[in-house]
Amino acid sequence: MQTLRDKPTAIFCxxxxxxxxxxxxxxxxxxxxxxxxxxxxxxxxxxxxxxEINLTTVEHPKKELGEKAAHLLLDVIEGKSEFNGDPYTFKPKLIMRNSTAKPAKPEE
Structure with a gap:
């Protein structure tokens, strides 16, 4: 098995x-x-x-995403607007659990 010289300290999935x-x-x-x-x-x-190792994860606002999609769809169906592809920004939340360690101090 091949190994890395500089092994990663974290994996984001x-x-x-x-x-x-x-x-x-x-x-x-x-x-x-x-x-x-x-x-x-x-x-x-x-x-x-x-x-047994609870996963640190990023939670996206499912309810807010669904509500925004439904409003956009209804507006298009009712002729109130056309979907123009403008981006929408949603704020994710980091849920800290025990699959992550504190960052190591940089070597000097």
Missing amino acids: YNDLIALDVLKVLRKLNYKVPEDISIVGYDNSHLAEAT
Whole structure:
């Protein structure tokens, strides 16, 4: 197996399910989470707290996203506006759990 010279200190995953798979693989390779490497998921699914190592994750505002999409769709259907593709910004929230360690102090 090939190894990296500069090993990563953290892995940010596409979603919580992938992060839990990464956690399983790292444990099989004898890595300690979060001591050796931190893992962060995305979506704050119910799976994030389903293992002994609870997953740090990013939660996106599902309700707000759904409401905005519904309002845009209704406005288009009712002829009040046309969807012009303008971007909308939503603020995610970091949910800290025990799959991440505090950052190491930089070497001097």
